[in-house]
Amino acid sequence: MDAAIRYNSEPPIRRPVAFAAAMLRDLKAARELAWRLFLRDLKAKYRASILGYIWVVLPPLVVTATFMLLQNAKLMNVGELPAPYALYVLSGTTFWQLFADAVQGPLKIVSQSKGMLVKINFPRESLIMAGAMDALFTFAIRFILLLATFAYFETSLPLHSGLVLLPLAVIGMLVAGLAIGVLVTPLGTLFQDFSQGLPLALSLWLIATPIAYPASNVSGLITRINSLNPMTPLIEVPRNLLLSLPNPSYATWGAIIAIATAASVAAWLLFRISLPHIIARIGS
Amino acid sequence: MSETLLTVKGLKKRYCRDLKRSLAYGVEDIARDCLGAKPRQDLRKGEFWANDNISFELKRGECLGLIGGNGAGKSTLLKQIAGLIKPDAGEIEIKGRVGALIELGAGFNPLLTGRENIHINAAVLGMGKREVDHKLDEILAFADIGEFIDSPVQSYSSGMKVRLGFAIAAHLEPDILLIDEVLAVGDAAFRAKCYAKLDQLRQKSAFILVSHDVNGIGNIATKGLVLQKGMQAHLGNLEQAIGIYKQTTKSQSPFKIKDHPILSGESRISPLEIGRGNTCSLTLELESEQDIETTRLRMKFLASSGETAAEWNSILNDRYFDLKRGANTLKLEFPLFLLPGQYDIDLSITPEDSAKLLYHERSTQTVSILGNPARTTYYQLS
Incomplete structure (x- = not known):
């Protein structure tokens, strides 16, 4: 027989060793379930739609088309570019969408699973992991679209040693997004303001990040914002790697990923501590 | 066979009726927990005790009938034992695997077929892939919904969903099984089958059964716990428990x-x-x-x-x-x-x-x- 399970009112962090052990145990138990939940959502996601998986590639295409239109109508002047504009924007948005999905994913999947959360005790980490798997899967499909665009412009993807950093850039982007997404999930589940506000905040943030324009070609307020925006290196590094452009600073980029990793662990702690309280408040 | 599987000692849980205030208290509770501060023991404005000092023990082979009117605190008690919510005072000690039939089929995806949902629901409830494959035929036979098993769950009647949900949950083989009013749906023949299955499961587990149907409880429970406004009004003899519960329902006003x-x-x-x-x-x-x-x-x-x-x-x-x-x-x-x-x-x-x-x-x-x-x-x- 296993050791007895105890539930009481004591704050879990008063027993840090037991708490950390439980976290790791649940993380392990969550993997298989996460995979099943991911497959479930993937199978069901587009089953009742006509366009099906085409929906996966539409968001980056629409964003790219919007910026191309703005630029074409001379509403926006992005200056000299080292690559075709469509390719430049699509590289940035493909990575940006991974971030946006990772930010919005946890709150979305936790809200969708409310019925399950208040009725069944299961490793809840599986929900976050399933959301992360979905974001990565979507990114993979969009990345194939990006490669096809490279082929279209006959700028074959130049192979160079810097590309080994690309997987780290993808993981770093995902972790940064998840850190924010998991951090807002407890309050977001209680208060609807967050699910309303997140898409708004993200569309503002998209403009504040050098995706539709190179940071070097703008001036004034936006330059200051770019330099303070932690997303700037997270977008620039992978895009410049793909387009074989020089990268400004790997050090800042690495530091941001390290901070994001620490933040995501903190977010995980908060998520675990707050869940029983959230379930008590959202009721049946 | 008589080891104690579940011990509940001085359990307390408070709730708040007002939504806005309840959410604010939730944020306060989360903050206290994060800072490692002891939880408060008093009631804040608008709060009441949903469970007030509940204590009992349950041994293997026993079935506790949990009886009480609406809002007496039955579901709150079950949710704490299931580990879904945290007690505000007191302690629960559990030996073994807990299965909760609080709502059958929670987590079903309406667009997927019954067969696809069996695998997912079983995984959510804590069954490994091999265990599900091993028990799949038994589950299908018990649910007995014929060709509907390969149709999307959204085309099921509520009775069929319960059949499938119960079939999965009943094959979990938990040590402690919590059953909350789930058998009210479904036709009489299927309910009879469920009670027969529960009777068989009871040999190896301990049950807590919640139902408004006190006579249904009488068939299977070995002792009773009556809750009234969160407090423990009676623990022990089942006939006495049913009697006390009926006393309280009798006083309700006529039309x-x-x-x-x-x-x-x-x-x-x-x-x-x-x-x-x-x-x-x-x-x-x-x-x-x-x-x-x-x-x-x-x-x-x-x-x-x-x-x-x-x-x-x-x-x-x-x-x-x-x-x-x-x-x-x-x-x-x-x-x-x-x-x-x-x-x-x-x-x-x-x-x-x-x-x-x-x-x-x-x-x-x-x-x-x-x-x-x-x-x-x-x-x-x-």
């Missing part, structure tokens, strides 16, 4: 007709506890604003499953009533040949020339048919 444009007044049913085959009477004291001739009256006795067990009906009994403007007294008497148990009453009044109901209400009052319920209600014929 009151008010806020109605034409009718006002009340109805009384007596006696509220009668022997099988004895006469029951309904008295209606009605104040009417206008004359209504040949009014039809219908009174249904609903079993705990929601099915109509007996009905008195003006058309069937060829007896109509003329309501005069002013005070009216209508009296009906009829013998009730019903199985022992508790029945809700559904009353409706309709004017003869119209299909529109003049008045319709389902009572919170119940009529009990006395008698020994033991082992009479559920049989599995196979």
Whole structure:
């Protein structure tokens, strides 16, 4: 027989060793379930739609088309570019969408699973992991679209040693997004303001990040914002790697990923501590 | 076989009725927990104890019948044992795997087929892939929903969803099984099958069974716990527990007709506890604003499953009533040949020339048919 399970009112962090052990145990138990939940959502996601998986590639295409239109109508002047504009924007948005999905994913999947959360005790980490798997899967499909665009412009993807950093850039982007997404999930589940506000905040943030324009070609307020925006290196590094452009600073980029990793662990702690309280408040 | 699987000691949990305030308190509780501060032991404004000092033990082979009216704290207690919510005071100690039938089929995806959902639901409940594959045939046979198993779950009737949900959950083989009102849906034959399965599971596990159907509990529970407004009113002997619960339900008020444009007044049913085959009477004291001739009256006795067990009906009994403007007294008497148990009453009044109901209400009052319920209600014929 296993050791007895105890539930009481004591704050879990008063027993840090037991708490950390439980976290790791649940993380392990969550993997298989996460995979099943991911497959479930993937199978069901587009089953009742006509366009099906085409929906996966539409968001980056629409964003790219919007910026191309703005630029074409001379509403926006992005200056000299080292690559075709469509390719430049699509590289940035493909990575940006991974971030946006990772930010919005946890709150979305936790809200969708409310019925399950208040009725069944299961490793809840599986929900976050399933959301992360979905974001990565979507990114993979969009990345194939990006490669096809490279082929279209006959700028074959130049192979160079810097590309080994690309997987780290993808993981770093995902972790940064998840850190924010998991951090807002407890309050977001209680208060609807967050699910309303997140898409708004993200569309503002998209403009504040050098995706539709190179940071070097703008001036004034936006330059200051770019330099303070932690997303700037997270977008620039992978895009410049793909387009074989020089990268400004790997050090800042690495530091941001390290901070994001620490933040995501903190977010995980908060998520675990707050869940029983959230379930008590959202009721049946 | 008599090891203690579950110990609950001085358990307390508080809730707040006001939503905004409840959410704010939730944020405060989360903050305290994050900072490692001891939880507060007092009630904040608008809060009440949903569970107040609950203590009991449960051994393997035992089944605790958890009895209480709506809002007595039954579900709150189960959710704490299931580890879904955190006690505010006291402690729960559990040995072994806990299975909770709090809602069958929670986590079903409506667009996926029943077969696809079996795998997911089982994984959510804690079964490994190999365990599910191993038990799949048994689960399919128990659910017995035929070709629907390969249709999307959104095309299922509520009864079919319960069949599938119960079939999965029953094959979990937990040490402690929590069952909350889930068997109210589903047809009588399937319910009988479920009770038979539970009886078989009980040899190896400990149960907590929540139901409004106290007679259904009587068939399977070995002891009773009565909750009243969050407090433990009785723990121990099951017959006594059922007796105490019935005492509390008896005091509920009869039908009151008010806020109605034409009718006002009340109805009384007596006696509220009668022997099988004895006469029951309904008295209606009605104040009417206008004359209504040949009014039809219908009174249904609903079993705990929601099915109509007996009905008195003006058309069937060829007896109509003329309501005069002013005070009216209508009296009906009829013998009730019903199985022992508790029945809700559904009353409706309709004017003869119209299909529109003049008045319709389902009572919170119940009529009990006395008698020994033991082992009479559920049989599995196979």
